[in-house]
Amino acid sequence: MPELLVLVAPPGATIQDAGRPGWLHAGVPPSGPLDATAHAAANLTVGNDARAAALEVPLGPVRIAAAGELMLSIDGERRVSLRDGAELFVPPCERAVRYVAVAGGFDVPLVLGSRATLAVAALGGFEGRAIRAGDRLPIGLARAAPAPTATPTIGEPGDPAVLQVMPGPHLHRLSPGALEQLLATTWQISPRSDRVGVRLEGAAIARRGDDRAPPVPMVRGAVQVTSDGTPIVLGPDHPVTGGYPVVAVVGRASQAMLARLRAKRAVRFALSEPPSTDRRSR
């Protein structure tokens, strides 16, 4: 079977499929791509299932070589064929994260039903860790005739990017006006951000009460407010529970947009309607 040889990779590049749903109760975060839209687009372009395992590359450049014949797409851009031994350089771009999908997908073992890497627990992906120069990543069997498929897109983020949120469940644990403060502030993406969470700078959200709240379930997109008032938007490798209050929750489409923003980019939050399937009246 063909392999993809890693010549250069930035820190934190991991294999991700669509994620590992259904194991939150065992303490296992959802994992999966930071930007599910670009991940699916890259896969569909090479004829894979949208949920196949692709390489997620944050920030830096990556250089790869083909061992055997490979067909690739970066972020859903036009397909590239690589002959045995050919190299490909993927430069960094405006987006904070890019996806390299290979026809056939990365054939790493399924762990709890998923090929996604959870580096913090050394689980899944390629040896449970970020990939590095010298790794030989196994490629699965490509489908016979990849059909060109319409690929999903989201609008490019504006400046500031606007993220849709719903109010969180812990407003009573924050000062009155905390949600309004979140909505009124123009935030900046902190460089101290990763797959666990994106930290935001620009103001401190007023807290109330002590910080020893017991752990409660967390969700991807939750905007936690830490003890010093810093909001953190939880990412795909978030801890399953946490003690900080959740002021708001970023919706799915906006999670992909957030993932595209490099450090220092400006973001604002806007309230969205609750999901239309939500018929509760209380």
Place this chain on the structure above:
Amino acid sequence: MKIHPYGDGALYVDLEIDDAPDRADRTRNVAASLRERLPDGDVVIGAGSLAVFGVGGWDDLDGIIVEAMSASGLVVGEPRKHELRAIYDGPDLEDVARLTGSSVADVIALHCGREYGVELIGFLPGFAYLAPLDPRLVVGRRASPRPRVAPSSLAIAGAYTGIYPVGSPGGWQLIGRVLDVTLFDPGCDPPALLQPGDRVRFVRADA
């Protein structure tokens, strides 16, 4: 009880029983009842709260939660019991003694002198929050977390004690380590050794 939408794929249920002495049992009962009614859902247990993931549309989910809340006399079954061998040699043992105004020997005696219940699983795969800690041992987290805590480290923070299932960053106070135990194994069913409701005792392996 309050039910909130939690992002666009989940519901959050605050049982509003934060200070109830039987909080863990009641939360676990509601979770068991919800799992029976929603076999495809992923029900996460928190301290007096729950979240329900992966059940698609929300039609009737409120009704199901209300029903689960009121289901009385639910038998969760005989708790599984674990005896874990521990060595109390953690790097924060002396800090904990100082912070609690006691001796290292007292800290150890207070920690291994009681049985704990697993209230919930969180933080990391298979990380069990064990309670109640003796009130005299309640201390905060370390001011700055360690970049890496060794697997099997035995730790305390707030009202809980727990064991790191894998090496990871961590801010809990490390008081020792547990021997010969795999807390999380994705090849096992269930993958987490300690389940909510299980009872745990620490037995000194260095005494």
